[in-house]
Amino acid sequence: MKILSYILSIITFFVASSCFANSDKQQIIQKLKALQEQGITQSETYQYSDIEQLKQCTGAANPFRKEAKELQQVIMSSNDVIFRVPAYQAADLAFSCVYCSDNAVESCKKMTKYLERAQKSVAIQ
DSSP: OHHHHHHHHHHHHHHHHHHTOHHHHHHHHHHHHHHHHHHHHHHHHOOTTSHHHHHHHHHHHHHHHHHHHHHHHHHHTOSOHHHHHHHHHHHHHHHHHTSSSTTHHHHHHHHHHHHHHHHHHHHTO
């Protein structure tokens, strides 16, 4: 019985580790950085005071906002709290970053410190 529980513990550890490997975390960080760049590009491209440009921005931003929300869900499934907390903060800011408003670029800027923390958490593992 002890051997069986030991084997199950080992299997659980490897399954949990392989489900969210460092390469997955790196991909998440890269996607978050891409969303950050997208938000900055949007703020430079569109004049939000112009209703037509605001409509164009909103239409263009919807897929990126959806991606940010999906990343939040993926990040929440991580068992690695040291990675999950800053990565989730970055994803939450990414959602605001790609929103078509004058304040969006501030969210983009705030993402940097959380992305750095998430990157450091991957590097120490």
